[in-house]
Amino acid sequence: MSAMLLNKEKWPEFVGKLTGKKIWAPQGEGQEMRFAPLDEGDAPALEYGNTRVPPKQALFPQTETLFRFQLGREDVEVPELEEEVVLLGVRPCDARSMAIVDNLFSWEEDDPYYFKRRELVTLVGLACSEPGLNCFCTSVGGGPASTEGLDLLMTDLGEHYLLEAVTEKGENLLKEAGDLLEEADDDKVKEKEQLIEESKGAIKRSLDTEGIPEGLPGLWEDPLWQRVSASCLGCGTCTYLCPTCHCFDIQDEVEGFAARSCRMWDSCMFGEYTLHTSGHNPRPTRRERTRNRINHKYSYFVDKFDVIACVGCGRCVNLCPVNIDIVEILKQVKEAL
Amino acid sequence: MDLDKLRETAAEVVARDDVKYLIGWKKGSYGFRVAPAFVEDAESAAELIFSPLCTANLATYLTLVEQLPLPRGQEPDDRKVALMVKGCDSRAVAQLLVEKGIHRDKVVILGIPCPGMVDPALLAEKYSETEDPADINWSDDGFVIVRDGEETAVPREELLAEKCRLCRYPNPVVSDIMLGEPVEAWEPEEDEGVAEVENKDVDGRWAYWQDQFADCIRCYSCRNVCPMCYCQDCILDRLNPNWVYRSVNFSENTAFNIARAFHLAGRCIECGECERVCPANIPLGKLNRKLAREVRDKYGFEPGLDPEAEPFQASYKPDDPEDFIL
Structure with missing residues (x-):
């Protein structure tokens, strides 16, 4: 699918189209910004550098119950994951980290918890036009508009967001919101490319990883x-x-006769x-x-x-x-x- | 602060046969950042600094040393460690001496009278951080920011750290060598942070801390940076029995934060490091200062002032108040 444009005035409507899915977005102020579930009807403001806490817990929660059991009984209860989640405004570095961590959780065997979440999560990225002070993504294979790990990439072009689908999930999102979007012409795509080049140039820290x-x-x-x-x-x-x-570590936590086996960071x-x-x-x-x-x-x-x-x-x-x-x-x- | 004198003295101390290394502050890797410096030879003493950015309390390193088992026949290096301390940092050293956490003859204390530090978070918020080296010095009535060759005067109130606004002991309480003349202690401000929480009703206070502890990611940076948290075997790390579960939820987060605060009652010397390092911005200082004040008001005890004092929790007086015992 080609690049689409979303007028920022229609941003709340766009978010409204994601009904039935839990939306996670950067919340809090300044340094306390982190990804958290959004209240229904809210549209997140996406003017931020990056969250202090990365969104990795959307796929790999800090504490995850693997199964529950009762002392003296043999059966175990495995929690069911079914809620679809959309992460809005994920920075390309954080999305790329998920693509990197996929390698670990699929090493020899797929980790069912991680990949069930992976399946349920849609990652909507936001390209970086103003890199942070200690950003050095371009030194380690990433970039301010890297699409690795993302389903959809948004770029802030002032009045509009430029939306580019990366995967089928991303294309489906664009289809659902079709009536709010207009097709982006070549100029807008060029504007984005130029913005990203400038952004790359604004990255101050660098590292030569060769060897x-x-x-x-x-x-x-x-x-x-x-x-x-x-x-x-x-x-x-x-x-x-x-x-x-x-x-991660796996520890059992017991309260009375009930217990759960947890995976924790x-x-x-x-x-x-x-x-x-x-x-x-x-x-x-x-x-x-x-x-x-x-x-x-x-x-x-x-x-x-x-x-x-x-x-x-x-x-x-x-x-x-x-x-x-x-x-x-x-x-x-x-x-x- | 006469930096030449500081470096010269440090070089002399490090050159001594009975000193292993000296811990001070040096410029960090970028912008306003300052990093701890472990100086092992006289030449490296040239990198030492003392500025309003030297917020870190280095006394924590006295008990943070991890030792590997020695190869057979090798003797342990039990020479002294030299340490630079501000007023609050020196109270940590004094309290460690009270608790016999360190031996007096194993440390050389270089005391520096402190005119007050800037709050790094406020600084970053008001004067955005830069990649290029930047500095701050004291002026007669505040601070001077130096960057890109330009100097900006900033009033003291604008950037002074909270712990310094409340400080009553800017001069080191224990030292072997004093660097610089004592500063005149200033009138500490009212503790508005603690008052704000105290003024809430029980439900309000509970809701306040519930909200704060919910943000805790249990990285334990507050515990690790604390010079008074030095148990070799911390209940938080115990796996069998698992006293505090590692699960990150309100219940366990609260258990951890309350355990940390109570273990510091009558021991916290109010250096504010826990709050400075918290990546979740939890106002831990309020909790510690509240307990410090309870101990001060009820028992007239203030930790870290007299290295010869009896530890608060290990002392008993027949007239200790007990009206809170049901």
Whole structure:
């Protein structure tokens, strides 16, 4: 389908067309912005940089009940997922992170929980015309209008949004809203392309990743790991706010006789991550744990799935309490190669 | 602040045979950011700074050290750690000494009188962050922002951090070496943040915290940054028994946040780090300061002032008030 135009005046009507589906959109103010279910009848304002908390919980909730059971009984109850969800205004880096994480959850076998959600979720993206301070998506294979992982991409052209379907789901959305849309002419498409070029030019941080994935294992005992992890507090800010971090733990939670088995986010920056029952921990200090965070994203994942597990959203840089900066770490890695 | 003197003194301290390293502040990777500096040799002392951006309380690093088991025959390096402290940071050191969390002869404390720090969040909101290095200095009546070669004067009230507006101890309470002359303590403001919550009725307070705790993502940055949270075995990390479930929901989030706050009653030295680092913007300071005030009003105890004091929770006086016991 060709590119379509939506007059912004018709934006609330467009959102109204999504009846029957739960809509998630960026909500809150300023720094507290995060994706949350929208109240019925609301149309979200899409003027924002990026949410503090990435929308990954739409596919990979921080706490997910895998099944419920009762003490003394043998049957288990598996929660049914059926609600269709539309995520409105997802930034291209966050959508790309979902495409990257798909690799992990389909490794050898498809994860039924993740892919059931994947099937139920429609991702409507919003191209970035004003990149944030620590954005470096263009250094890791993305871009301000990357469509990877998205079903539909919107670009803000002032009075209009330019809508481009990426998948069948996206095309269906456009069909449903057909009477609100008009076909975009070549000028509008060119306007978008120019906007995106300018946006790319406005990205200030960059990184040359060449040689890093292959070179990282050779730096296993390099003193740089001690240096870059010395100030690390070992909190979960960088990993919990990372759109591609996907480590989880499975724990049983019991209340009286009822219990549930849950999958919950884990963080390689925590002390009990990979702590063995014996008490041994192969990653005993923050040096090994920081090394793991970088290696997992920039080496192991590349080795396994041929893509860097970092989308350059800059959240870990923005929000680290002690200014541990992944771009700086990788520059030091480059120098040490 | 005379930075040359600070660096010179730091270099001398680091060069001492009985000092392992010194922890101070240095310019961060971009814009206004400041990062902790671990200085191991005299030359690296040149990167040290002290500015209104040095909000971080570095005392937390005294207890954050993780040690690997030593290879056979190797002796542990038990030389001293040198640490730069502001007034509030020094209270953390004093309280750690009270609790015997650190040994006095294992630290060298470089005290810096503090004229007040800027609030990094306010700064980012009012003067957008930039990639290029930017700086802030103190002036006679406020701050001066330096960037792109231009200086902008900013009144003190506009950017002063909340913890500094409420501060009563800007000068280090414990130190081995003092850098600079003591500053004159200012009149602390009324704690409007705590009053705002106190003025609500019970339901209002519950609703307020319910709303705040719902945002918690349980990254534990508040716990990890806190110089007074240093249990080797924290109940939050215990898997068997699992005292606080890792599930992120209101019940568990509340259990965590209340446990954290209560464990700090009579121990929190009000450095405000928990609130600064919270990625969910939860006003944790209000909770801590409320408990600190209860302890102060009821027991006349203020933590982190006298390294020789008896710890509040481990002391008993026959005339301690007990009117709240049912």
